[in-house]
Amino acid sequence: MSAVPAAGPLPVVDLSDVVDGSTAAGLRIVAVRRPNVPLVQLRLRVPLGGVAARDNPAIRLLPKTLLAGTGGRSASEVAADLQALGMLVGVGASVDGLAMSAGVPTSVLPEALAQMADVIAHPAFPRSQVAGERERVVQEILQEAADPTAIATRGLDARLFPRHPYADPLPSPSAIRRTGSARLSRFHAERVVPSGSVLVAVGDVEPGMLTGLVEELFAGWHGASGGGGVLGEPDAPPPSSGIVLLDRPGAVQSNVRIGTRCPGRDAPAFPALLLASTILGGYFTSRLVDNLRERHGYTYSPHAGIDERRLAAAFAVRAEVGTEVTAAALAEIHYELGRMATTEVTPTELDEARRYLGGVLSMAAATQAGLAGLFAGFLSQGLEPRYLEHLLAQLEEVDAPAVAAAAARFLGPAVMTTVVVGDAAAVAPALEPLGAVTVVSQPS
Amino acid sequence: MATIEQATLDNGLRVLVAPDPSSPVAAVAVLYDVGFRSEPEGSTGFAHLFEHLMFQGSEHLPKGDFGRLIQGNGGVFNGFTRPDATAFFEQVPSSALELALFCEADRMRAPRITEETLANQIDVVKEEIRVNVLNQPYGGFPWLEDLPPLMFRTFANAHNGYGSFEDLDAASLEDVQGFFDAYYAPANAVLSVAGGVDPEQVLLLAERHFGPVAPRAVPERPSFAEPMADGERRHSRVDELAPLPAVALGYRVPDPVGDARRYFATVLLVGLLAGGPASRLFDRLVRRDKIAADVGAIWGGLDSAWYSRDPNYVALIAHYPDEELTETIISAVDAELASIAAGTDAAALAPVLAQAASAHWMALDSKYNLAVQAAFFAQQRGDPQLAFELVDRLTEASALVPEVAASWFRPDRRTVCTLVPGAGS
Structure with a gap:
């Protein structure tokens, strides 16, 4: 038994x-x-x-x-x-x-x-x-x-x-x-x-x-195409170091966001990056959940994921953490980003993340609303209707060195922009050792 | 119409199977007959904390293995706690059905909870409360600490089910063992499986994995009934984080099980009043009078009308720009209720039923929804088949809508909670 x-x-x-x-x-x-x-x-x-x-x-x-x-x-x-x-x-x-x-x-x-x-x-x-x-x-x-x-x-x-x-x-x-x-x-x-x-x-x-x-x-729906022209691709953001601290006096939690621009679904590195992001913080079995939640109890539901727009994509870690553990949590996130970027994931981690993504996507595709949502999302990003099958096949091909290469290029702490919303008086002193803190007052 | 197969194992565990051969998915739900109404004084939040602890390891699955096995084989899982129930579920590829059953059985038989995992999950639950309540504008309004203490007198019905930090900190391993022994017996649970599964195979696997769980006595479920409050009650509080006022009008509702037809009529009535952009209150307050930003409803079972037994309530909620409008909004609710009570024919309810039917089919397309819904109906009323018959029951209750509006939704039976914005705007 x-x-x-x-x-x-x-x-x-x-x-x-x-x-x-x-x-x-x-x-x-x-x-x-x-x-x-x-x-x-x-x-x-x-x-x-x-x-x-x-x-x-x-x-x-x-x-x-x-x-x-x-x-x-x-x-x-x-x-x-x-x-x-x-x-x-x-x-x-x-x-x-x-x-x-x-x-x-x-x-x-x-x-x-x-x-x-x-x-x-x-x-x-x-x-x-x-x-x-x-x-x-x-x-x-x-x-x-x-x-x-x-x-x-x-x-x-x-x-x-x-x-x-x-x-x-x-x-x-x-x-x-x-x-x-x-x-x-x-x-x-x-x-x-x-x-x-x-x-x-x-x-x-x-x-x-x-x-x-x-x-x-729909015969009565007319209109020329391209009214208003074409949206330009966003420029790369300037290099960012330090921590932007948006002050929210009295807050009992800090809202941590650490992110960077990254390749989208049309890029060759995307499948490996998606797996890296998933292993880092894309599901319950991820490193961030294990570290921040299940070992340290700093947060309820930390997450890492890729936010895809039509013309650009961004990777972001988010975690809502207790005010008193804000700096400690940020240090652990930096550690996990650095670990992703410098060492290979284990074969088991890779296989679990791959099966997770495959299972979640194929189960979503089994309901009417799930499949309609997948189609709509992919098509509005300029992808083809059968992109889902393509992605599932791509995920099968990714190996640990490819995940490491994608993480090294796109997920290292050096490329990240850090924003924290929290009580500046309470968290700024502890954050200083992790990077120069710029406090921004919020309009009241 | 699909039929739900039912069986009971020797240890008392009830098993439901809702097969759909066309689905590649298996959904497994285990519903225990205990929720936050059953937690003792001094232990607020314990039922929910215990839900967290059930993910912390069991005899054959050290901490972390449960998630790795389910997700690492393509599945998803979660749990939730309600007044009368604690639910655990997995949705997995059909080929992982036995794995999901093994994982649920292992923790039903022998969860492994330590001082370390208890302390860890107390911290996690506090952060959950901070993110959803303490650090969030409108957090917990009106379901956590506004309505229940006014609508109910007994601790069981009135207390905060997320719990106070003081009570959470006081939780001990003895409490954990006692709660498990009392409430997590196989005969106090329903196992529900839906999707691309073979009923005979499910029963065989259920026997294999849950059969060895030793039978234990099931606690007598106490009556949580209490009389209706006399007259209208009102309460107001300042939310320092909220920029705009809000009001909640809470009404006790008929017994969902003992007075089922009136309860179905209540669900219809709430749909007619506050179920989306075609509802009476939205049309009047938002579209015509333009005095509210939105209007909606929340049930005592929180996200569903079907997640609580008696005593239960429903609250109509509006957000609006100016506190001076509060009485106008309350009067408008009364006027719409009076109009419904004066006579509401089948034609007026047909659109509500049409939308309910679409929502019902959409829910059934999700095997997770079906498994959970069937488990609740089995636990509350011994009638899992209701998961397929809901729209028929609602339709049959149409004629009772005016009577329910007239007798249950009266000004002298309601509780009004207002939230006063404390944030500068």
């Missing part, structure tokens, strides 16, 4: 039945039949072109106002119509694009697609609703400004993507309040166009039938 049972092979991911097409207007359609349950998961991704920092308020407002009424219907009517069909709808936006998701019953698929087409093609941005949504966004901004984890993430992004929209500073309430219906209508007309956009459909549907329906129901 003591022998641990062996596990067998991972599920095979087979995407050979994915259908990849496009409408006459240039909307790409990626569809696959997975009749697990009687739903279809739809994901629409619209790149927004060459946005600049001044577009930040419009990007914030667009997902909130897109459902605020169309040519023929009020905001309440749109909400009621979506609900009556049993649609589960979400809308979000970032510098990289607008994202609409909908889980819809197969039995009402044509009606649901017509709803999506109407809100994406014909939003009316009624003045009264836009005014209300502006105030909601202002409140959301005030809440984000008070959230220490959000402050820390923005603090690191600002330093990894200087002078680029990816830095994504919080817009001021007055900038939000200056953004009106006319501005949103113009932004929508220029940027929310079918060409370059992609609609993913995964579920209880024949791809051929879906493509026909989309061609017909």
Whole structure:
């Protein structure tokens, strides 16, 4: 009764039945039949072109106002119509694009697609609703400004993507309040166009039938491609040393972010880097969790991962640590980064991380929503629909020297930018031996 | 419709299997019939701390091996603690089913918890409380220390389930052993398996790995029932980290099991009132009157209406820009409740049910959700099949929605907690 049972092979991911097409207007359609349950998961991704920092308020407002009424219907009517069909709808936006998701019953698929087409093609941005949504966004901004984890993430992004929209500073309430219906209508007309956009459909549907329906129901969505130009690639950030300490007086924890720009999925080194990042802090069985949580009890849920944007990627370690152990935790993170960058991982560590990634990805691909999300994420980064199979094969090829090489190049402490949000009076003296500390006061 | 197979081992462990031959995934959940309602005075937070300790090693799996085996074979795992239950689960490739069962059985039979791992996990839990509550704007509002002490009188129902640091620090290995002996008996648990598995094979493997766990007496579950508070209760506190006010209106709800039809009607009512952008309160407060930023609901079982037995509650929550609007918001809630109580026909509930059906199917597509849901329904009501029949039961309860609104959601039966922003804005 003591022998641990062996596990067998991972599920095979087979995407050979994915259908990849496009409408006459240039909307790409990626569809696959997975009749697990009687739903279809739809994901629409619209790149927004060459946005600049001044577009930040419009990007914030667009997902909130897109459902605020169309040519023929009020905001309440749109909400009621979506609900009556049993649609589960979400809308979000970032510098990289607008994202609409909908889980819809197969039995009402044509009606649901017509709803999506109407809100994406014909939003009316009624003045009264836009005014209300502006105030909601202002409140959301005030809440984000008070959230220490959000402050820390923005603090690191600002330093990894200087002078680029990816830095994504919080817009001021007055900038939000200056953004009106006319501005949103113009932004929508220029940027929310079918060409370059992609609609993913995964579920209880024949791809051929879906493509026909989309061609017909999205026919009213027009627009030239490239309105607003192309977003430029972010410059490399200047070399960074020392510790940026964003002061949050009285904080009982410090929010630590240590990161660097790194290669994205199109780079040859990416699979090895992904495995290095996973072994370092990508899952519970990682070195950072073992060290910071399971040995020292400094933090609840430390993590290392790669944040991929369309035009750039960044690696980051994050850990929310007790105020009194901030410096000790930072020293342990530096140690683990240095160990990754200077010594090889063990064959067991590599095999476990590889199987973990393979298992998690293949299990995600086994649900409608999971597979739709994977497709949407990869396609909006410019990758092909069958990229997942490619990645799984790539991961099989990586050996320990390749992981060490990627870690040496991209994960060493020397290339990292460090941001800490915490009580400067309490943590700065202890941090000084680890690097020059620059204290930044937070706006109150 | 899929059928859930059920069996009981000689040691009393109940076993459920929800097979789906098309799935490459096996989800395993073990649900113990103990939550934070059962922790004694002076031991607040102990049930949750114990959940952490169950990951610290067992007879054949030294600390760290559990995670390495599950994740290193392509799986994920976690656990969570609720008022009446502590859940542990793995989702793994089907080929790792036996491994997951072995790991769960080993810690059900012989967890290995030391002074060192206890001290370590007390530190980890404190950081969990700091990140989710103490260092977070709106942390714990209103479910941790706002509503329960006002809605309930007994320690079991009223106390903070995350625990005080003082109580966590006082936890000893004797407490750990006592809690394990009392509550982690096989007959006090449900093992639930869903996904690409063969029911006969699951029962065979369950027998092989859990069969040797010695039977132990199961504690009589005490009644946690207590009478409704008399009249409305109100409470306000300052959150130094929050930039905007918030209000929570808590209502006791019918017994989820003993008064099941009214409870299903309550779930529908809350969907109609506060379930997303088409709900009555969102339409009125956010879209029409523009006096709230958002409106939502939270249950006594936290993230689900199905994770708590009686006594249970639901709270309607709104965030808004100005404290002066508090009474206006409360009046609007009363007006919508009165309108629903005055008459709500099937047509008004059909959209709520349509969305509930989509959410239900989406949940069933996740084998982890299915395994956990079936385990809760088996534990609470001996009816795991409800995991597949939820939408039918909700539909059948439609006619009771006005009555529930009228009798349970009255101003004199509610508890109002307001959060006053202390952060400069």
